[in-house]
Amino acid sequence: MTPKVDYIREIADLEALYPAPSVASVRKVATRLTPLYRKWIAKSRYCILSTVGPAGTDGSPRGEDGPVVTELDPQTLALPDWRGNNRLDTLRNIVSDGRISLLFMVSGSDTVVRINGQARVTADEQVRAMFNRQGKRPTTVIVIKIGEVYAQCARATMRSGLWERDDSKGLPTMGEILAEQTRGEEGGSDYDTAWMDRAIKTLW
Numbered sequence: 001m002t003p004k005v006d007y008i009r010e011i012a013d014l015e016a017l018y019p020a021p022s023v024a025s026v027r028k029v030a031t032r033l034t035p036l037y038r039k040w041i042a043k044s045r046y047c048i049l050s051t052v053g054p055a056g057t058d059g060s061p062r063g064e065d066g067p068v069v070t071e072l073d074p075q076t077l078a079l080p081d082w083r084g085n086n087r088l089d090t091l092r093n094i095v096s097d098g099r100i101s102l103l104f105m106v107s108g109s110d111t112v113v114r115i116n117g118q119a120r121v122t123a124d125e126q127v128r129a130m131f132n133r134q135g136k137r138p139t140t141v142i143v144i145k146i147g148e149v150y151a152q153c154a155r156a157t158m159r160s161g162l163w164e165r166d167d168s169k170g171l172p173t174m175g176e177i178l179a180e181q182t183r184g185e186e187g188g189s190d191y192d193t194a195w196m197d198r199a200i201k202t203l204w
Contacts, residue, residue: 033074040106043106044068044106044113049100050101051101057093068104077143078143080138082138094142124141175191
């Protein structure tokens with residue numbers, strides 16, 4: 001049974017519970033890529049892309065075999081939309097509401113870097129051509145205008161021991177999840193057996 005909870009409804013009440021932010025947490029924020037933020041993001045092959053739209057919010061993982069985003073200029077990044085599930089949740093949100101956040105991770109580093117800004121979606125041939133992979137191009141590219149970029153302290157990653165453990169044993173497979181959600185009509189062991197080969201052939 002869900003307990004009765006008293007929720008905070010006023011910003012002033014929330015702020016009263018916490019001390020003021022540290023000077024460093026404010027001063028580390030930049031409005032464009034500085035040399036060191038550029039170096040950090042260029043090493044990131046994986047980020048979480050968050051958007052908001054009329055139907056709600058969406059968080060989408062994005063990965064690449066090199067830098068996950070490409071710098072167009074110190075305040076503009078490009079993120080190719082490679083083959084996925086075609087739900088288009090992220091892209092619909094961006095077309096409706098350009099607000100966007102990205103959380104960049106680098107394997108082995110406890111620090112993360114965050115970007116907040118505005119995004120648009122383009123199918124421009126010249127932009128798409130920047131991302132040729134194995135003779136293929138992304139259908140669209142997300143172009144991101146940086147509002148702020150800053151490093152996040154390592155506490156969350158340290159608490160989780162993210163890079164120091166492997167908790168994957170016993171996790172349900174995608175085939176099992178699909179079977180559960182479709183009452184056995186889709187998924188199952190056959191799906192899992194075929195998935196890896198299919199995924200490798202359709203990464204781009």
